[in-house]
Amino acid sequence: MRIFIALVLLFIQYSSFGQNTVYRTINDVPYTTREDAYSKEKNKLDFCFPQGKKDFVTLVWFHGGGLTGGDKELPQYLLDKGIAVIGVGYRLSPNVKVAEIIDDAADAVKWAFDHVEKYGGSKHKIIIGGHSAGAYLALMVGLNASYLDKRNVKANDLMGIAALSGQAITHYTARSEVGIAGLQPTINELAPLFWVRKDAPKILLITGDRELELMGRYEENAYLMRMLQLNGHQDVELYELAGYGHDMTYPAFPIVINTLNKWSK
Numbered sequence: 001m002r003i004f005i006a007l008v009l010l011f012i013q014y015s016s017f018g019q020n021t022v023y024r025t026i027n028d029v030p031y032t033t034r035e036d037a038y039s040k041e042k043n044k045l046d047f048c049f050p051q052g053k054k055d056f057v058t059l060v061w062f063h064g065g066g067l068t069g070g071d072k073e074l075p076q077y078l079l080d081k082g083i084a085v086i087g088v089g090y091r092l093s094p095n096v097k098v099a100e101i102i103d104d105a106a107d108a109v110k111w112a113f114d115h116v117e118k119y120g121g122s123k124h125k126i127i128i129g130g131h132s133a134g135a136y137l138a139l140m141v142g143l144n145a146s147y148l149d150k151r152n153v154k155a156n157d158l159m160g161i162a163a164l165s166g167q168a169i170t171h172y173t174a175r176s177e178v179g180i181a182g183l184q185p186t187i188n189e190l191a192p193l194f195w196v197r198k199d200a201p202k203i204l205l206i207t208g209d210r211e212l213e214l215m216g217r218y219e220e221n222a223y224l225m226r227m228l229q230l231n232g233h234q235d236v237e238l239y240e241l242a243g244y245g246h247d248m249t250y251p252a253f254p255i256v257i258n259t260l261n262k263w264s265k
Helices: 005-012 037-042 098-119 133-143 172-177 217-230 249-264
Strands: 023-030 044-050 056-062 084-088 121-131 160-164 202-208 236-241
Touching: 044 056, 044 098, 056 098, 056 133, 056 249, 084 098, 098 121, 098 133, 098 172, 121 133, 121 249, 133 160, 160 249, 202 217, 202 249, 217 236, 236 249
Parallel strands: 056 084, 056 121, 121 160, 160 202, 202 236
Antiparallel strands: 023 044, 044 084
């Protein structure tokens, strides 16, 4: 679906889950038990949640940065919408391999399943998402069920995945680890496309304009959607934001909020 900004603005008018709610933020919560200094530095999360609300939706959010940079974030637009947001920090390449970064993402999701109910949330309403590299991590954890299986969590217990401009083929940082060029498309076990299955959680895919995005990012997501559908997946949507490039989070965020609203009903 190619969507223009005028239509995006319509979403803003009714995107909020609720107003006049008090929110609390807990910062720098460790989510792994690793004792090395680098893990202690990076494996922390921030948790913003609505106080006094029961069974709220929780969005576990992974930041972008190519898996080589960036830090945990709580995107401002996603706050104060009646949902909880968990901003996840994770280790980065080249300090660790991409597979280990995906392990960090899975550990953060495990933390969410273990803890959100203590604050009033529902473990049946957990969505994982992110932008760019963060979207890649969300797709890998949600589609390759083995990451969560190892942590006694079922990937299919996720309410959904919200991936903004993520790579569907093998991430270019994973390719660089083995000497594959950034413009050499590859699909292996480190590609979300490798793990398409009909029983995956609901999936929202959003990219910028195909002519303005990074290295075929729209086309990767279109292929991911098509292969999911061919495998029998019944609930995957793709939006292309006309006129926007890779930095398309604001036009995308209202769509995310409205989709979470729809999924939680």
